[in-house]
Amino acid sequence: MRVxxxxxxxxxxxGAAGLKGSDGADVQREALARGAIARAxxxxxxxxxxxxxxxxxxxxxxxxxxxxxxxxxxxxxxPELVACEPGEPSSSADTRACVRALGAVDLLLFAGGDGxxxxxxxxxxxxxxxxxxxxxxVYSGCFAVxxxxxxxxxxxxxxxTAEAEVVDLDEQAYREGRVSPRLYGxxxxxxxxxxxxxxxxxxSGAAPETxxxxxxxxxxxxxxGVRYILGPGTTTRAVGRALGAESTLLGVDVVADGVPIGVxxxxxxxxxxxxxxxxxxxxxxxxxxxxxxxxxxxxxxxxVLARVHGLTVLATRTKLAALGGxxxxxxxxxxxTDARLSGFVRVVTGYRESVPYRIVPANEECSG
Numbered sequence: 043m044r045v046x047x048x049x050x051x052x053x054x055x056x057g058a059a060g061l062k063g064s065d066g067a068d069v070q071r072e073a074l075a076r077g078a079i080a081r082a083x084x085x086x087x088x089x090x091x092x093x094x095x096x097x098x099x100x101x102x103x104x105x106x107x108x109x110x111x112x113x114x115x116x117x118x119x120x121p122e123l124v125a126c127e128p129g130e131p132s133s134s135a136d137t138r139a140c141v142r143a144l145g146a147v148d149l150l151l152f153a154g155g156d157g158x159x160x161x162x163x164x165x166x167x168x169x170x171x172x173x174x175x176x177x178x179x180v181y182s183g184c185f186a187v188x189x190x191x192x193x194x195x196x197x198x199x200x201x202x203t204a205e206a207e208v209v210d211l212d213e214q215a216y217r218e219g220r221v222s223p224r225l226y227g228x229x230x231x232x233x234x235x236x237x238x239x240x241x242x243x244x245x246s247g248a249a250p251e252t253x254x255x256x257x258x259x260x261x262x263x264x265x266x267g268v269r270y271i272l273g274p275g276t277t278t279r280a281v282g283r284a285l286g287a288e289s290t291l292l293g294v295d296v297v298a299d300g301v302p303i304g305v306x307x308x309x310x311x312x313x314x315x316x317x318x319x320x321x322x323x324x325x326x327x328x329x330x331x332x333x334x335x336x337x338x339x340x341x342x343x344x345x346v347l348a349r350v351h352g353l354t355v356l357a358t359r360t361k362l363a364a365l366g367g368x369x370x371x372x373x374x375x376x377x378x379t380d381a382r383l384s385g386f387v388r389v390v391t392g393y394r395e396s397v398p399y400r401i402v403p404a405n406e407e408c409s410g
Contacts, residue, residue, distance in 0.1 A: 043100040045093060045196055046147035047121075048140050048162070050154035050176070051108040052131055053082040057178040057340030060293060060308035065157055070131065077310045081375055082176035085189040086113035086153035088405075089174045092193025093151075094119055100197070103147055105140045108132070113153070134161045141165035149199050149232065151192060156182050156210040163208050163227050170203050170230045172196060175239065175373065179338050182208045183241035184229045187331075188373050188404035195237040202233040207241050239331050252358050253277050255393035257284040260324060260354060261300075262393075269298045269319045271312065271346070273339045275326035277356045294341040309341045316349045323350045327357040327389070332365050334401060335383070336373030344376035347383070355389045355399070362389065362399065373404035380404070 055073040090102055090113060102119060104110025105126040114121035126143040128136035137154075138161050144150065146168045152158055155177010162171055173185035174192045183206035186192035209223040231238065257280035264270060272278045272295045282289025282297070289295045293306030296315050304315045323342060325334050334355055335342060355370065370387070372380045380403035388396045 043097055043149075043199075044122075044147045045100055045102050046141075046144040046150040047086065047090065047102055047104040047110045047114065048137060048144070048150065048152045049082055049086045049109050049113055050132065050137060050152070050158040050161075051080055051082055053080075053154035053158055053176040054178055054340065055080050057338075058309040058343055060306060060311070060341050061178075067131070076308045082153045083108060083113045083116070085176045085375070086110075086151070086174055087116040088189035089151060089153070089186075089193040089196070090114050090117035090119060092190040093196045094193075096194060096197035103144055105143060109136065109140055137161040138165040141167055149196055151196060153189075155180055156208070159184055159208045159229070160210050160226050163229055167229070170199070170232060172231055175337075178340065179211060180239065181211070181223055181241060182206065183238065184208060184231050185239050186234075186237050187239045187371060190405035191237045195232050195234040198234065199232045203230045204233040205229070206231045206238065209241060239333075241330060252360075252392060253280045254284070255395070256356050256358070256390050257281045259390050259393045259395070260356065261285060263354070264300070266299055267320065269296055269303070269316055269321045271296055271316070271321065271323040271342060271350070273323065273325035273342060275356075277326040277358075278324055281324060281356075292338070294339060307341060309343045309346060312341055312346050313349075316346060321350050322352040322354060323347070324354045324356065327355060327361055327370060329361050330364065331371070332368055333371045333373065333404070336371075336375065336404065340375075344374050344379040347374065347379055353383065353387060355387050355401075357389050357391060359391045359397075362391070362397070370399055370401040371404040372401055377403065377405070 055078050102114050103122045109128050124143050126140040150171040153174040153176045159182045174189050175185045205228045208226045260281045261284045274292045279291050285300045287302045290306045296304040372383045386398045389399045390396045
């Protein structure tokens with residue numbers, strides 16, 4: 043089995059920095075200035091390690107340096123290298139060129155986000171592909187639920203394929219609070235439904251009174267002196283409105299005693315606000331995928347979660363029903379944190395309404 047690998051080394055860099063994306067040299071410099079650390083290479087290494095543990099006979103074909111070779115060697119393997127000389131830092135053009143340089147492989151793994159998926163699509167891959175989620179926003183349906191799941195899916199791939207959508211956002215509009223995913227095309231992926239995250243679905247169909255009821259319930263449960271982290275999303279934004287405050291739609295905020303004390307925070311700023319205080323986190327479910335942590339809210343990092351005393355999850359009953367019994371997912375990048383978060387949590391579904399629902403690590407081998 044010959045598996046190709048392409049890594050976007052700067053994918054996800056803007057997540058913990060609160061920049062809502064990583065496209066562009068200016069954004070990447072600002073992310074680094076805010077203390078961000080690139081994790082895409084590590085996540086690719088996890089996928090390669092899982093692949094080779096199950097298929098030690100597989101050959102990983104990649105390009106020199108940070109766009110592939112480094113991750114394969116970090117996984118304890120020796121890659122087969124093809125000629126491709128990306129720039130430093132690498133660009134979308136480099137991703138497209140390196141995909142083409144790999145030529146025919148049984149399956150192409152790529153680590154990145156929706157922008158990287160677009161680059162792979164534009165390159166015209168010769169066969170099926172599978173994304174290793176490493177971006178800030180991962181809305182496309184061509185990604186595995188987690189890095190290890192990508193490796194397992196690759197190891198199990200026997201030729202059966204399906205089509206998955208590639209969608210992306212205008213990052214500048216996204217930073218300004220305008221969310222308008224655009225469909226760019228489809229990619230051929232392994233037919234491994236339980237290991238694929240699926241495309242994010244919107245929540246525009248939720249009745250306003252349902253979201254307002256959820257917000258009223260959250261506010262009713264708030265306790266004096268506790269600092270509440272509000273993750274991104276329309277439902278969590280409604281919590282801010284219920285408090286009489288204007289919270290951000292796509293950022294991470296902190297409120298205490300009904301008053302915002304931090305808005306649109308980076309991981310570093312968030313740590314400064316929660317250290318030494320009783321803290322609870324309020325997050326919503328990504329429609330169609332089930333993620334509660336690790337997609338679009340990387341500011342709520344393992345370091346922040348180590349200081350959190352309670353987790354409140356918000357979702358309408360319709361959004362939960364659309365998951366078809368599949369669990370909620372955590373993909374913080376730290377297996378110990380994901381394991382600690384696993385188990386049953388109360389999901390607030392309306393005013394004085396909640397249901398128990400299970401959270402599992404995204405890399406866990408889900409059976410349904």
